[in-house]
Amino acid sequence: MRYRHDLPQLGDELFLTDGGIETTLIFHEGRDLPLFAAFDLLKDDEGTEALRSYFLPYAALARERGVGFILESPTWRASPRWATELGYSSQQLDELNRKAISLMEDIREQYESSKTPVVISGCIGPQDDGYNPSVMLSPSAAADYHSVQIGTFSETVADMVTALTMTYADEAVGITQAATATDMPVAISFTVETDGRLPSGQPLGEAIQQVDGETDRGPAYYMINCAHPTHFERVLDAGEPWQDRIRGIRANASTKSHAELDEATELDEGDPPDLGARHAQLAAKLPKLSVLGGCCGTDHRHVSAICEAVSRPVRRM
Numbered sequence: 001m002r003y004r005h006d007l008p009q010l011g012d013e014l015f016l017t018d019g020g021i022e023t024t025l026i027f028h029e030g031r032d033l034p035l036f037a038a039f040d041l042l043k044d045d046e047g048t049e050a051l052r053s054y055f056l057p058y059a060a061l062a063r064e065r066g067v068g069f070i071l072e073s074p075t076w077r078a079s080p081r082w083a084t085e086l087g088y089s090s091q092q093l094d095e096l097n098r099k100a101i102s103l104m105e106d107i108r109e110q111y112e113s114s115k116t117p118v119v120i121s122g123c124i125g126p127q128d129d130g131y132n133p134s135v136m137l138s139p140s141a142a143a144d145y146h147s148v149q150i151g152t153f154s155e156t157v158a159d160m161v162t163a164l165t166m167t168y169a170d171e172a173v174g175i176t177q178a179a180t181a182t183d184m185p186v187a188i189s190f191t192v193e194t195d196g197r198l199p200s201g202q203p204l205g206e207a208i209q210q211v212d213g214e215t216d217r218g219p220a221y222y223m224i225n226c227a228h229p230t231h232f233e234r235v236l237d238a239g240e241p242w243q244d245r246i247r248g249i250r251a252n253a254s255t256k257s258h259a260e261l262d263e264a265t266e267l268d269e270g271d272p273p274d275l276g277a278r279h280a281q282l283a284a285k286l287p288k289l290s291v292l293g294g295c296c297g298t299d300h301r302h303v304s305a306i307c308e309a310v311s312r313p314v315r316r317m
Contacts, residue, residue, distance in 0.1 A: 052103060161184050223250060250293045256268060
C-alpha cells in the first residue's frame with residue numbers, strides 16, 4: 001500500500017510508533033552509537049539486523065492490538081553535518097538513508113494488514129544539539145541543509161517525513177519548506193523543557209503558530225517528543241485552538257530535565273503504567289491525538305502501557 005498523499009493517521013483511528021531507539025540500543029543491548037546515531041548500524045548486516053529486531057516488537061504490538069503503525073526510520077542523525085563528523089561521504093549518506101527506508105519497507109510488507117495500516121516516515125533530526133543548540137539556522141539555511149535528506153526520502157517509498165526534537169521554530173519552518181518543495185507531507189515534533197517551553201524559550205503554542213503562519217499551515221500535523229508529560233501537560237490546560245494541530249506524543253520515560261538526562265550514566269525507565277495513565281489524560285486535552293509512541297528511556301513495555309490506556313478510536317471535537 002502507498003499513503004504518500006493520504007496519510008491514514010489523519011483519520012480517527014489510533015496509530016502507534018516505536019519508543020526510544022537510541023536509549024534501547026545503548027542501554028538494553030550494549031551497542032555503541034557514536035554521536036547517538038542509530039543509522040551508523042546500517043553500515044553492515046549485523047547492525048541492520050539489530051535495527052530490524054528493534055522494530056519488530058512494536059510492529060507486533062500494533063498488529064496484536066489491531067491499530068495502525070508508523071515506521072519511523074532510524075535516521076535522526078543521518079544528515080550532512082552529523083554524517084561528516086562520522087566520516088561518511090555524501091554518497092554514503094544517501095545510500096544509508098535509502099537503506100533505512102528499504103528496511104522499513106521490508107517490515108511493512110511483513111506486518112501490514114487491513115486492520116494494521118503501516119506508514120513509512122523518513123525521520124529527520126536537528127542540525128545541532130537536540131537539547132541545547134549552539135547554532136540556530138534561519139529558515140532558508142535550514143531548508144538548504146535539510147533538503148539533502150528530504151530529497152533522498154522523496155525518491156524512496158517513504159510516505160512522509162517527520163522532524164523529531166525540534167528546538168526552535170525557524171528550523172521547523174525551513175524543514176517544512178524543504179518538504180513542501182518535494183511534495184512530501186511533513187510532521188513537526190517540538191521538544192520542550194520542564195517549563196513547557198522550547199529550549200529556545202519560545203512557548204509551544206507560539207512556535208506552532210509561527211510555523212503555521214510562515215508556511216501556510218504546511219505541516220500535516222505537530223507532535224511533542226523527548227519530554228515527560230509532566231513537563232507540558234499544564235501548557236495544554238487552556239484549550240487553545242493550536243492544540244488541535246497536535247496529533248502525536250512521543251514522551252520520555254523519565255521526569256528528569258534535558259540537562260539531567262545529558263549527565264545520566266544509567267537509564268531511567270520511569271513508570272510505564274503511570275506514563276500510560278498520563279497519556280489518557282493528555283488525550284482528553286488533545287482532541288486530534290492519534291499517534292502515540294515513546295522517546296528516551298521508553299521501550300515496547302511503555303508503548304504497550306500507553307496503548308492500553310488509550311485503547312479507543314481517537315475522539316474528535
